[in-house]
Amino acid sequence: MTRPRPASGSADVDTLTDAVLTASRLLVGVSVRSIVAVGDRVTLPQFRMLVVLHSRGPLKHAVLADHLGVTPSTASRMVDRLVAAELVHRRHSTVSRREIVLAVTEEGARVVRQVTARRRREIAKIVAKMPEQHRRGLVEALTAFTEAGGEPPAGTTPESIWG
Numbered sequence: 496m497t498r499p500r501p502a503s504g505s506a507d508v509d510t511l512t513d514a515v516l517t518a519s520r521l522l523v524g525v526s527v528r529s530i531v532a533v534g535d536r537v538t539l540p541q542f543r544m545l546v547v548l549h550s551r552g553p554l555k556h557a558v559l560a561d562h563l564g565v566t567p568s569t570a571s572r573m574v575d576r577l578v579a580a581e582l583v584h585r586r587h588s589t590v591s592r593r594e595i596v597l598a599v600t601e602e603g604a605r606v607v608r609q610v611t612a613r614r615r616r617e618i619a620k621i622v623a624k625m626p627e628q629h630r631r632g633l634v635e636a637l638t639a640f641t642e643a644g645g646e647p648p649a650g651t652t653p654e655s656i657w658g
Contacts, residue, residue: 515640525621527539544574545583549603549604551647553586559597583603584597584598584600
């Protein structure tokens with residue numbers, strides 16, 4: 496397979512975007528396969544919600560919707576399903592009894608850990624197949640990419656952010 500080269504030795508945005516789109520197809524496939532580990536308990540969007548709550552801690556509906564890039568009503572329907580599945584719970588805010596915050600339950604956190612472990616194993620197999628010279632710059636590039644997108648590092652929990 497021929498690798499596209501950035502134009503004029505610079506990091507051409509279109510070429511990099513195409514490369515990331517291609518990689519994202521692979522990663523979506525890995526993600527979908529990793530969800531199979533928990534059966535039909537959660538969909539991929541619901542799992543994303545669990546990951547956001549697991550990594551960022553309790554959030555209000557509107558803040559959660561913003562992190563997910565969905566409308567508050569869409570987030571609310573997803574939350575209802577995850578509450579019914581006992582993967583998320585609603586609580587009154589410690590700041591204001593009128594505010595409701597959402598948090599992942601222990602079972603929800605277990606699902607996140609289980610799916611993430613499966614995903615990690617599959618990604619490790621893919622990375623191990625890469626030539627070493629291509630792996631060297633990958634951590635730096637992917638870290639910069641995820642930071643630019645506002646994604647916390649893998650393994651981040653509210654405790655590691657807030658102490």
